[in-house]
Amino acid sequence: MKRAQQISENAYAKFCVADGILFWTYKPQLVITLKVAYSVVENRVRFQKNRAFPILCDIRGVVGVEKAGRNYLAQYGSSLATAVAIWADQTVLDSMSSFYVTINKPRTPTKIFICQTEALNYLNQFK
Numbered sequence: 001m002k003r004a005q006q007i008s009e010n011a012y013a014k015f016c017v018a019d020g021i022l023f024w025t026y027k028p029q030l031v032i033t034l035k036v037a038y039s040v041v042e043n044r045v046r047f048q049k050n051r052a053f054p055i056l057c058d059i060r061g062v063v064g065v066e067k068a069g070r071n072y073l074a075q076y077g078s079s080l081a082t083a084v085a086i087w088a089d090q091t092v093l094d095s096m097s098s099f100y101v102t103i104n105k106p107r108t109p110t111k112i113f114i115c116q117t118e119a120l121n122y123l124n125q126f127k
Contacts, residue, residue: 006027008047008086013040015047020127021120022053022081035070041076054083054123058114074104083126084110085119 007016014025024044030036055078078084084106101110108127113119 006041006047007124010039010043012036013043015044020053021123022048022055022076022106023058024055025058026061027113030062031064032062032069032073033066034072036107037072037077041073041079045079050080050081052080052082054085054124055081056087056119056125059092060087070100070104074100074106078106078108078110083123084108085123086110086112087114087116087119088112089114100124 005017007014009015012027012030014023014027016023022044024040026032026040086101100106101112111119111122113122
């Protein structure tokens with residue numbers, strides 16, 4: 001990955017753009033509530049300044065997701081996203097992500113990966 005061209009951070013996540021991909025990384029030990037989901041999406045959309053990107057969403061720091069937060073992310077979380085790759089490297093997180101993709105059915109093409117390289121390869125087709 002090239003050096004990040006833009007960086008932003010809030011209490012729940014960090015965002016940066018590099019090589020035409022937006023990297024969205026949740027902070028450690030985070031439970032995604034409706035408040036967290038709303039804040040993160042609002043900050044990310046503002047950060048993007050009306051430009052759509054493929055998004056690599058790193059959820060390795062997430063320890064739980066409340067139903068309202070998951071529903072909000074499924075409906076609004078992929079705003080200004082051409083595709084989303086969810087990167088989870090633990091079995092529990094992989095299960096949470098699978099539930100999100102299967103039950104909540106996000107509006108944007110979304111896949112789950114345990115390997116960052118595979119996730120980036122997937123996103124490169126959406127640049």
